Amino acid sequence: SNSTSQTIEVLAEPVVTFSALASVCVDGPLQTLTEGLPLGGVYSGTGVTDPDFTPSTAGVGTHTLTYTFNDGSCFGSATSDIVVNALPTVTINAVADMCENASAVTLVGSPSGGVFSGPGVVGNTFDPSIALNGSHLVTYNYTDGNGCSGSSSTTINVISLPSVSFSAIPSICFNAAPYTLVEGLPLGGVYSGIGVTDPNFNPQTAGIGTHSLLYTVTNALCSNSTSQTIEVLAEPVVTFSALASVCVDGPLQTLTEGLPLGGVYSGT
Numbered sequence: 001s002n003s004t005s006q007t008i009e010v011l012a013e014p015v016v017t018f019s020a021l022a023s024v025c026v027d028g029p030l031q032t033l034t035e036g037l038p039l040g041g042v043y044s045g046t047g048v049t050d051p052d053f054t055p056s057t058a059g060v061g062t063h064t065l066t067y068t069f070n071d072g073s074c075f076g077s078a079t080s081d082i083v084v085n086a087l088p089t090v091t092i093n094a095v096a097d098m099c100e101n102a103s104a105v106t107l108v109g110s111p112s113g114g115v116f117s118g119p120g121v122v123g124n125t126f127d128p129s130i131a132l133n134g135s136h137l138v139t140y141n142y143t144d145g146n147g148c149s150g151s152s153s154t155t156i157n158v159i160s161l162p163s164v165s166f167s168a169i170p171s172i173c174f175n176a177a178p179y180t181l182v183e184g185l186p187l188g189g190v191y192s193g194i195g196v197t198d199p200n201f202n203p204q205t206a207g208i209g210t211h212s213l214l215y216t217v218t219n220a221l222c223s224n225s226t227s228q229t230i231e232v233l234a235e236p237v238v239t240f241s242a243l244a245s246v247c248v249d250g251p252l253q254t255l256t257e258g259l260p261l262g263g264v265y266s267g268t
Contacts, residue, residue: 012074014074016036016041016069016078017037020035021033023082024085025148026084035080038071041067043066044065045063047063053065060084060085064079065079087148088111088142088143090109090114090140090142094154098156098157099223101222105125106124106125107124107125107126107138109140109142117138118139119131128156131158134157135157162219164186164215168228169201169229173203173232173235174204174234174235178197179203184215186217189216189218190215190217191215193213210229210231212229215227236260238258240259241257242257243255
């Protein structure tokens with residue numbers, strides 16, 4: 001028999017660590033991984049293109065990533081989980097078409113606690129008088145407890161008001177016949193007010209004094225109004241004193257019994 005000997009060295013694998021990874025949103029930006037030690041290793045796993053992790057590529061869920069380091073002789077590795085959170089499902093309620101002069105409406109978004117933005121938006125309301133006529137995109141943004149955000153939008157149509165004018169109305173005597181109103185434009189509107197039975201104004205119904213009348217025009221959705229005044233004048237106090245009887249062959253009589261002076265006599 002004969003023998004000889006040789007030695008073999010068993011090397012320790014390198015100590016490799018991979019620190020915990022913060023959760024990310026599925027629409028988040030590319031993450032450059034730096035949590036592995038010692039430096040110089042290789043990252044791998046779902047969504048990883050070393051050394052970057054793309055949340056949208058990995059998808060929603062918990063993913064185990066691996067960091068592998070080679071010290072020239074031996075390999076060592078460590079793993080760390082990364083959570084990719086889904087975006088919140090966000091909705092905004094539709095708002096019906098509105099007139100420019102309508103009251104502000106309360107906007108409703110889900111989940112609650114988000115922020116509305118867009119023309120005419122004040123807090124959680126939409127004011128058409130600020131937005132003015134046209135189509136306006138209103139957006140609701142919501143951020144959940146994971147820091148992930150979602151949004152939803154709706155279009156609100158604001159309809160312009162019809163243009164309305166109401167020119168001056170001549171004054172009218174209390175004992176005059178009803179007056180037909182024609183001063184409102186565009187044609188087709190409605191007159192209203194004391195003494196008005198559209199389109200006529202009755203001074204006896206209204207009474208003596210100055211009265212405010214309204215002219216309203218309505219288009220497919222919206223109404224607009226403007227006002228004008230009309231003055232009902234009191235009739236003058238007229239007296240006609242008693243006349244003495246005359247003979248049929250008597251002379252022409254000049255009438256002077258009426259007061260105030262300047263009036264007109266008539267009759268047989």
